[in-house]
Amino acid sequence: MANKYPGVAARGMETVQLLNSHTTKWRVKVDWNEAGLAAGLPANLCLKANWSGSFDNVDIHAVEARFYHFLASEMKVPTANCYYADWDDDGSAHGLLVLEDLNDRGGHFGHSTQHSGVDMIASNLEGLAGLHASLWGSEKISKANAPWLQTQMDTPVDSDQVRIMWQWIADNLNDPNFRAIAPKHYLDDPRRVERAFDRLGELERAYDAPYCIALGDCHQGNTYILPGGERLWLDWQLVRRGRPWRDLTYFLVGSLTIEERRAHHRDLLKQYLSYLTETGVPGIPSFEEIWEQTRLWVMYGIQAWVANHDSWGQNGLPMNERFFAAGEELGTWKILLGE
Incomplete structure (x- = not known):
């Protein structure tokens, strides 16, 4: 921390909570010295890194650190305050x-299965549109100016x-509860999910x-709801130079019950379009183009949730039901596989 805040030192630190899933979240309470107090550093902090020993074959931790260092201040929507971000350039990611x-x-x-209701989700779309508009078409996210920022699906x-996630997909395929809700053709x-993806x-x-x-990775479990109801968008480990349809589809299909999606999906897409x-x-x-993109991007949600383990903190079965239903009803499998 002294790299950014000269003279700062922690006189003591205690663990408040330790959470391990894809990454480690370590909530701590820090007793700062005078320099730390003068710098305005809070006592309560959350350290995030990969100390869990899992997922060491991907670069999601360095990517998120770079996002907070280089781009978080450019976003026109709330993000968590970051007091320090650093990463290794030695290939360890x-x-x-x-x-x-x-x-x-x-x-x-x-939480992924929170029932927020159509009105709240419609309101949250304003923030999602603001997130996407923040650096829309900007040279700041070009390959030349942000070479670390990966391009979506590339x-x-x-x-x-x-x-990468096949071992967890295979686990779910052996779960009778999962098999009870999965389409027979899958x-x-x-491996149809691999070909479609x-x-x-x-x-x-x-x-x-x-x-x-x-x-x-835009689902409710990666958000924090502020006291006024606005969502603060969290977990930038998969941040991309991309298009908004992945986020939009993942958030809407995952946040609505199947019945809510059937009744309100098109209207909510129009609401997002209006905000954007x-x-x-x-x-x-x-x-019309957004609708067609949405039909395609349901597959992103399908492949993400067929690999989910509840021990990571998000309940998979309700989300699998929602994305499987959308994939059948919107023709996602048929469009992508030509069947």
Whole structure:
């Protein structure tokens, strides 16, 4: 911390809570010296890194640290206050964040299966549109100016996600509860998800549209609801130079019950389009194009949740039900596999 705040030192530190999932979240209480107090460093902090021993074959930790260091201040939506971000450039892809302890904000963390209701989700779309508009078409996120920022579906952590996560997909395929809700055509040929996801990547890489910042893992469990109801967007480990349809589809299909999606999906997409248009960014596609992109991007949610383990903190079965239903009803499998 003294690299950024000269003279700062911790006189003592105690553990408040330690959480290990994809990454380690270590809530601590720090007794700062006078320099730390003068710098305004809070006593309650959350350290985030990979001390769990899991997922050491991907670079998500360094990516998130770079986001907070280089781009978080550019976002026009709330993000967690970051007091320090650093990473290793030795190929290990390790990163470390020193974040505020959001519990001090007086709100609450979101959860993937929280029933927020259509009205709240509609309101949250304004923030999501603001997130995407923040650096829409900006040279700041170009390959020349942000070479560390990976392009959506054009980096192994995206394009090889099914293969990276296959051992957890295989575990779920042996779970009777999972098998009870999965489509028969998928159970008969589980590698269909790999082929469909590969095709989604091909289509995205060929797609011609402005780039923006995409959160990448945009479900309710990666948000914090402020006391006034606004969402603070968390977990930038999969942040990408991308297009918004991955975030938009993942958030909407995952946040709504199946019945809510059937009744309100198109209207909510139109609401998002209205919010995005109000920001004044150029090159926004038509509603019809957004709808077609949404039908494709349901596959991102399918492949993500078939690999989920409840021990990571998010309940998988309700999310699998929502994405499986959307995939059947919106024709996602048929479009991507040509069947």
